[in-house]
Amino acid sequence: MTRKSGTVAEPASAKAAQRCIMPECGAVYGIRERIYVCPKCGGPLEVDCQIAVAPDGGALRKVWESRGASREPRDASGVWRYRELLPFDDSAPFITLFEGNTPIYEAPRSAKYSGLEALRLKHQGCNPTGSFKDTGMCVAVTQALLLGARAVVCASTGNTAASLAAYAARAGLQPAILLPRGQISPAKLAQSMDYGALVCEIDGNFDDCMRLIQELGEDPSIYVANSINPFRIEGQKTVAFEMMNQCNWRVPDHVVVPGGNMGNSSALGKGFDELLALGLIPKLPKLSVIQAEGASPLARLFANLPPSAARAGSPLPESLPIEEHPRTLATAIKIGAPVSWKKALRAVLRSGGKIASVSEQEIADAKAVIGRDGIGCEPASATTVAGIKKLVAAGHIQRAESVIAVLTGHVLKDPDYVSAYHRGTLALETGAGSAPLQIRGAFRNAPMHVEASKSAILQLLDRQR
């Protein structure tokens, strides 16, 4: 992003462009061109807002903070509030469900479990459709309207689909979603049906759906809303702005996120980079990404990077060895060929973070511990706390450092998983011929069949004390 001096509130759209992130290409395209990857070299694209801003950035901070108390819909949205850094002008038909504005909780039990003095959890599951996708979707759907698209489509493990379906309904666009049949939580599927999307269940996995989406995106009436779309990333980057605003601009030492298709980590990285470039924060938090072991192609690549390739600004590897048969009960991140891996790796290296993986048992137990803090999340979100525990043990995170984990989805997104864990029946199919992997619920809390009497209930309470 280019920094320029000027006034605070100049609209970003006038100078914004889409740019290929590959240093050897760097091709630049118009902000309203319907492209998803660089037409010249196939590299990932990102939006360069070329913001004009007061040199100290303080005025911009004040504008954003004052909007928090305003009732104007764009101010009330936790995304559009930051519109100086979004590539639209005031005439844009902005779409909102009042996304963002998500809480940051202190989580003392999760902190103790991870080996930290304190741990904060930013809960993106408190968005309108119950996941972090909403912060990106309001922006992608607004761009779809500006481009005159008829239909908006995505491949999804469930949350992108639910979010796209809702925002398309708000915008009067036709949503079509491609889901791997039988691999989506019924709660997420129900949302998409309710919001009126065309729900296509595909025989294959998420990565097969993603390949199909790239073909569909060639049709000019269709707009692709997966995180390969740089406008999704623009919306999701505002989570970094909101987080820093909530922290009174004091940068935590570490920010930890789950990794699937790698849009979220790319977006947070971009958000922090922009704040740093604008002088709104003095340093980057170390950004770490956690994958599920059975779907961890980027964690494996990261672990095998030679030291010369593992530094900020190192040239990115050409390709990512994909995971042909990703396996995890955290179905949201059951992805073997993440499309935004280059952007995510660049962000992690730039900030000095790590990419790691955690086991099914570790995810399940971390999820239950987060629950004991009174904070529900879906399994994919719990990779963060499980990953933090590992990174503390490995000495990458120090006990007294400040850490924020981003929880990405609401606990009710996957109630079957929660119930199976607590009843002791959670198991992962491991493939033909092998026995399923049974998850031991170390923090099991199964319902009890109790006699309908006061004394029986008091006895149970006594026993639990």
Ligand code: F0G
């Ligand atoms: N957590 C949840 C709850 C998710 O739904 C996803 C991705 C992720 C984490 C990973 O984020 O892909 O940006 O690295 N869900 C996508 C979907 C793939 O289709 O809903 P990512």
